[in-house]
Amino acid sequence: MYRFNLPDMSCGHCVAAVTQALKEADARAGVQVDLATRTAQVDSTLPRDTLSAALAEAGYPPAPEA
Template sequence: MTQELKVAGMTCGHCVRAVTLAIQARDPQAKVQVDLPAGLVRADTTLDRAALTALVTAEGYAVTG
């Protein structure tokens, strides 16, 4: 299932990598796309929204929507 999160604080390639690796550590098959200008993370994953939110916030980014 594809989940989409609005995330604040992502500004660079390091941010993209940190979020992507955090999600893929829990779901290695996840396909993650990050749109930096829009502040969006889209993940085709088996994880639910709450799990994704927890992973992203654990990396230091705020999920705003």
């Protein structure tokens, strides 16, 4: 399970775009997006970098991990 901080996510449209980008990268992924905390949790077998790239390409680059 991966957790991404998405500071550029600010509305319901953003949630839909993030979900779509992740599902396009891995159709079988479990995706939970929380607008209030601006995070996405993804259960996927793909590497984290692949999912990060999909988010960045959609316009929602994840914040660097702390």
